[in-house]
Amino acid sequence: METVTTITFAILMLALVITFIRLLIGPTLPDRVVALELIPSILVSIIGVYAIFHDSSSFIDVSIVVALVSFLAAIGFARFLERGGPRND
């Protein structure tokens, strides 16, 4: 079980790094927003693994909050892209 959580952590961290590369190089602002939206999804998974690893169920509440905030951020960014002023990617 210990090894499995470690491997899962490693894979999820790799996913986080790959998403961060897209966040840095993303040619347009919506690309960056998509990468920024995937990061909370990875974070929810990481919190799930950490709850199993730490054997305490309170961490599930944290992932609920992260999921809520990521949705609000995505909608806010979409509004900003559509209604915002001139941009410079």
Place this chain on the structure above:
Amino acid sequence: MTDVIISIFMLSSALFVLLAAIGILRLPDLYTRMHASTKAGALGIMLMMVAVALHFLSLVVLAKALAIVLFIFMTAPVAAHAIGRAGYFVGVPVWAKTVKDELYDNYDPDTHRLRSGLETEEELEKMPIKAKPRIRLNTKKK
């Protein structure tokens, strides 16, 4: 026995999330990237929440995990739709090999009007025909 099942769920969840990340890095344009991140990410979260619910085996955790899964499954398509719509209106270029772009003929980016294809003649006369070049950078390469 449960440990094996939980391990399988956790590893498959991590692999799906990794698949989403690879898709977001490797796919050619915004819309295909969104397709990768939304679906594979949601499936990864769902599998992880199944693993958490199996690990704790309590009703409270099960309810919370179910709430997260329901919430993600409801909000991920809405958020992807909002970002994709904003990206199309902003003028994010479509991949050159895109097969179908149904808004291309009906949507006018200058006036932000969308034609349905069912307008009468006089309605069409009121709408300006696309005179200016499109904002979008590259469309289909002929």
